Amino acid sequence: MDNAVTAVHARAILDCRGYPTLQVEVACGAVLGTANVPAGRSRGSAEAVELRDGGARYRGYDVRRAVAAVNDEIGPALTGRDASDQRALDAFLRELDGTPDKSRLGANALCGVSLAAARAAASVAGLPLHRYLRPDSRVLPVPLINLVGGGRLTSNDLAFQEFIMMPVGAPTFAEALRMASETHMALREIVVARYGKLSANTGDEGDFATPIVDVHEALALVHEGVAAAGFADQVVYGLDCAATHLWDAATQTYAVSGRGYTTEQLIELYRELVREFDVASIEDPLHEDDFEGFAELSKALPGVQIVGDDLLVTDPARVRRGVEAGAGNALLWKVNQIGTLTEAFEAAEAAFRGGWGVCVSERSGETEDPIIADLVVALNAGQIKTGSPVRGERTAKYNRLLQIEEWLGADAVYPGREFHRPLPVMAAPGA
Numbered sequence: 552m553d554n555a556v557t558a559v560h561a562r563a564i565l566d567c568r569g570y571p572t573l574q575v576e577v578a579c580g581a582v583l584g585t586a587n588v589p590a591g592r593s594r595g596s597a598e599a600v601e602l603r604d605g606g607a608r609y610r611g612y613d614v615r616r617a618v619a620a621v622n623d624e625i626g627p628a629l630t631g632r633d634a635s636d637q638r639a640l641d642a643f644l645r646e647l648d649g650t651p652d653k654s655r656l657g658a659n660a661l662c663g664v665s666l667a668a669a670r671a672a673a674s675v676a677g678l679p680l681h682r683y684l685r686p687d688s689r690v691l692p693v694p695l696i697n698l699v700g701g702g703r704l705t706s707n708d709l710a711f712q713e714f715i716m717m718p719v720g721a722p723t724f725a726e727a728l729r730m731a732s733e734t735h736m737a738l739r740e741i742v743v744a745r746y747g748k749l750s751a752n753t754g755d756e757g758d759f760a761t762p763i764v765d766v767h768e769a770l771a772l773v774h775e776g777v778a779a780a781g782f783a784d785q786v787v788y789g790l791d792c793a794a795t796h797l798w799d800a801a802t803q804t805y806a807v808s809g810r811g812y813t814t815e816q817l818i819e820l821y822r823e824l825v826r827e828f829d830v831a832s833i834e835d836p837l838h839e840d841d842f843e844g845f846a847e848l849s850k851a852l853p854g855v856q857i858v859g860d861d862l863l864v865t866d867p868a869r870v871r872r873g874v875e876a877g878a879g880n881a882l883l884w885k886v887n888q889i890g891t892l893t894e895a896f897e898a899a900e901a902a903f904r905g906g907w908g909v910c911v912s913e914r915s916g917e918t919e920d921p922i923i924a925d926l927v928v929a930l931n932a933g934q935i936k937t938g939s940p941v942r943g944e945r946t947a948k949y950n951r952l953l954q955i956e957e958w959l960g961a962d963a964v965y966p967g968r969e970f971h972r973p974l975p976v977m978a979a980p981g982a
C-alpha cells in the first residue's frame with residue numbers, strides 16, 4: 552500500500568512571534584508530508600489543550616513534551632496505517648490520546664500529525680492538497696484583511712482586536728489582494744502623518760498598532776485608508792471584537808473605549824457602528840459563553856454576519872449548539888482549536904448544514920506554512936482571515952491562493968458580496 556505510513560517525526564521550530572511550535576513530517580515511503588502547527592494568543596477557553604512544557608526553557612513555552620508525544624508514541628502507533636483514510640487516522644489519534652480535550656498528547660501534537668498525514672496522502676495521489684481533499688473545490692475566498700489592531704495582539708489601548716476591510720467588489724482574488732496591499736500602503740501614510748512615525752508599528756498580524764482608544768476612530772481610519780486608495784465603493788468592513796477578553800464577570804460589563812458597557816449597551820454600540828460604516832461581519836461581539844447574547848444580537852442586526860470564534864472553537868458539538876440557538880450565523884474555522892482535520896471538517900459541515908457561513912482563519916502565532924489556503928479552497932468556504940498583506944507568515948497564505956487561483960483558471964470563483972452564502976454541504980475527508 553503506497554499510502555501506508557512508514558515514519559512520523561516532529562521537531563520544534565519557531566512561530567512568527569519567536570515561540571516554539573511543532574513541525575511534523577509523515578512519510579509514506581519516499582513521499583513526505585510536512586505541516587507546521589500555529590498557535591493562538593487570544594484563545595477561547597474551550598479550545599483543545601495545546602501542550603507546553605512549563606519550566607524555564609522558552610519561559611515555559613517549550614514543546615518538548617508534544618514533540619516527544621509524536622516521536623515516541625504517536626509515530627510508532629501510526630506506522631503501517633493508511634494515511635489516505637483521514638477519518639480513521641484522526642479517530643485513531645483521538646483514541647490514542649484518550650482525553651476529551653486532547654490534553655494527554657496535546658492538540659498541537661495531534662494537529663501536526665493530522666495535517667501532515669493529509670499532505671502525505673495528497674502527495675502520494677499526486678494532487679495539490681485542496682484538490683485531493685475536494686476534487687470539485689474551486690471557490691477562492693474573500694480575504695478579511697486586518698488593518699488596524701488592538702486587544703491582545705498589539706500593545707495599544709484599543710479594545711477591539713481587529714478592524715477589517717473586505718474587498719467584496721473585486722472581480723478575482725488577485726484583484727482583492729491588490730486592493731488590500733494598496734490600502735495598506737495608503738494607510739501607512741495616513742497613520743504616520745496623523746499619529747507620528749512610531750505609530751506605523753504593526754501588531755502580530757501586520758495590522759497597524761496605532762495609539763487609538765476609540766473604536767469609531769479606528770473604523771474611520773480603516774475607511775479613510777480604503778477611500779484614499781480609491782476603493783470606497785468596493786469594500787465592506789469587519790470587526791473581531793474578541794469580547795471574551797473585555798468581559799468582566801464580576802461587574803457583568805465589557806471594557807470598551809475606556810468605559811464599561813452592559814450587553815445591551817454593547818449591542819447598541821454595534822448597531823451604531825453598522826449604521827455609520829458598512830460593517831458586514833462582526834466576530835466574537837460578546838463573550839465566549841453568551842450563546843443567548845449572540846442570538847439576541849443576530850436578531851438585532853439582520854444582514855450582518857455574526858461570527859463565533861471563542862464561542863464555537865471549531866468544535867462540532869458547540870457549532871450544533873450555536874446553530875440550534877441561532878447564536879450567530881457563521882463559524883470561524885481554526886483546525887488547531889479542535890485538533891484534527893476530520894473534526895474541523897465536521898464543524899464546517901455542521902455550520903453549512905445550518906445555513907451558516909464559514910470563515911477559515913489563521914492563528915496570530917503563524918508560521919510560513921500556507922496550509923489554510925488549500926483548506927479554505929477545499930471547503931469552498933469563500934472567506935479567509937489571515938492578517939494584513941505583509942509579513943511572510945501572512946503572505947505565504949495569500950501567495951498560495953494566487954497560485955491556486957491561476958491553476959483553476961476559468962473554473963475559479965470569487966464570491967465577492969456573496970461571501971456568506973452557504974455553499975453545498977460537503978462531507979468530511981475520508982468519509
Ligand code: PGA
Nearest residue numbers: 591592593594914915916
Ligand atoms: P488567536 O486569535 O490569537 O487565538 O489566533 C485570533 C482571533 O481571535 O481571531
Ligand code: ZN
Nearest residue numbers: 791834835860
Ligand atoms: Zn477571533
